[in-house]
Amino acid sequence: MAFNKDEMHAPTWLNDRFLEKALKQSENDSALVVTEYKIVPGSRPGDHYASIIFRASVSFKSRGKNNEISLIVKTIPEADGLKRDLLKNGVVFKTETIMYTTVIPEMQRLFRSVGDETELGPRLLYASKEPHLVMIFEDLAKRNYGMKNNQLDLHDAKIAYSKLAKWHAASMFLADTIPVIKTLDKGIGAIANEDFENIWTANISLLAKVCREWSGYEMYGDRVDSLKKDIHEKIKDIYRFNESTSYNVLNHGDFHFKNMMYKVVDGKTQDILLLDYQVSVWGSPAIDVIYSLYNMCSSETRDNHRNELIKFYYDQFVASLNKFGYLGKIPPLINLHVEILKCGHLETFLSAAFLPFMILTFEELIGQVNKDEGFEMFDPSDPEKMTEMMLGSYRNPKYAAIMQKYLPIFMHKGFLDL
Template sequence: MVFNKDEMHAPAWMNSAFLEKVLKQSENNNGLNVTECQIVPGTRPGDHFASIIFRAIVKYQSRGADHEVSLIVKTVPDGNGLKRDLLKDGVLFDTEIVMYNSVIPEMHRLLRSVGDDTELGPRLLYFAKEPNVVMVFEDISVQGYSMKDSLLSLSEAKIVYKKMARWHAASVHLANTVPVIKTLNKGLASVTNEEFESIWDSNIGMLAKVIQEWPGYEHFSEKVDNLKKKIYKKLSHIYQLKESNIYNVLNHGDLHYKNMMYKIENGTTKDILLLDYQISVWGSPAIDIIYSLYVLCSTETRENHRGELIKFYYDEFVASLNKFGHLGKIPTLLDLNVEILKCGHLEIFISTAFLPFMFVRFEEMLEEHSKSSNSDEGFEFDFSNKEKMQEMLEGSYRNPVYTAVMQKSLPVFLTKGFLDI
């Protein structure tokens, strides 16, 4: 089995003493004593990027009884590399700590006050910034939640869009009483750097080259290649807080199908919990909607039910604001659709930079790489390792499923002006 290489060995400080400290705080019991612990990789390759995650199975004694608990420990990698560079100033963890400590609890309280028992995500049990940046969560896999290997059907997407709508509505209603909500401004565009842009430019250039091989689509190649360098200014503008936004919400910021866990019973998804609030950002609601349409929803869901899903989200959003007794102006469905159109360059960015990788399973690709290199130590899933990632991911742009999607999408992007920069 292949794991992320940087999760194969836990840092030295992540030991029994540390976990005992966590449990003493979370259970409010200074007499608690950890008797045994096992720390294993917490994720599969490709399940996440901007952190390293471990699962700790801990046996302990508390108040005269023996207990066992599973915890998820999220921290910063020790070595150098793109992950470390991205996380070194602690901004992403700062955002997530604010979300778990200040924002999500207030959202839950508001929802409960109107009889809504919606659960948004797992509980944070412990966090620290010194001497190590670390967050410890309850392990919701013991409650029957698991990861999913495919993009979401319409019925599954509606579970997420219902939660997203209630999340957005709660943020609008709470924005003045929980002012930290409006300060969250570290979205996708603000945490990128030259190395990320170099990787994305390489991928966009790869797509432009592949398009030349599609009969009848050759004229799109130059327009796609022209996105390099220029698309990031458009991306930055979309993520900036602007007076021209018809309205703003607190976006989750990374509504990717792997940033969720699913309770599946008899083959049917019953509930979905949201994870990873590191790039939550106050801004246009189009950010979450566009992002999720491409990296959450299946191709069938996006292409055949896009309007239905947006209307479903909007109705849930308005219903929640009304339940909260919100006295401010409630935006119209037209307002929402105008925001989505104004932020349209985000669609072309996600389609060229992220979408190709929605149709491949990184774990399988890395298994093959591990076999070919005779390595049994796991492969480091690190975008900074350009040669290996390029070798494995190049085929994604030639994937027939992605080809079919882009051959439908490029003419639409052209007529909407998204290819004009």
């Protein structure tokens, strides 16, 4: 994960003139005037590796009336850092623009055509590539949707997997009539640059070092360390479209609990909406299923309900295809399990590279809290700070307990061999 200082400070161009321009378009009123605005961070530091997000509260006058609106503004960092290097070519914004302007609207129309009122995510109100890469969305907080600070229990996971199953089914149904779906290929495996690969390689070495510190797990040190040479190419293969795959869907690509908004009523989640379609990729459904098991589900949910959730997701997927009137051959459940096994090295990779950021708080990750700003910002391209942070996270008892359980499983399944 990359943390940039400007995650907490809006760029200078994000001002009343820009907001006025965007609202004139979204409200279809060339005479609209912004009278007041306030901009604050829209997420916690490090929550989103592929963007920086702000919330803009705007007062404006339109057609003789005074109005207020809350907006979510997504853009890329201006300060130098790993995030900026990753995002500066605009590839992920191009993917998300296609998703919001073409794919998601077609999915929503398909749902409505069969009487399904499922809503996938927030409405896109404005998007621009020049002079700045920026997207503006409705603020779901105004509809009583909020974030969660922890991975999901079984109840919430089933709501999320129901959405994912419908998403996958809709993409499979629409793929031949909406050709752009099959062209989306900029998943995490494709967009990770050399800097990211170097960081992940270094982190695998650190995890191997920590394995040697755990009594009874010393033997795993060399096994983990041996992964760093070829794991990146293996992950790219998993994310790359392959004709031999049992069946393909459009994967969300970043299906973790921080990329969701939750409507909670009387302490119980009623609905979940999805965010961040920046790395959606056509490929094996195992990509999203494995990714979500580790980055969305809590350890308890994943360990005690894994097969139950896979079956639940599959049943929802089949039910949706049947409801849409899909005429192709529906793949059997065993095909999904075969795909999950074939893509199993993704489990090892996610456990080493992503899981610490999903189970540890920001304060636990950085090891200290800055009294002035509430956190210490840094970019992981700083080798010394990155090493300190990752060693601390791998040694954290929460993470250690999980990995000491999973390492034998990974070894017995062949996920530590390349």
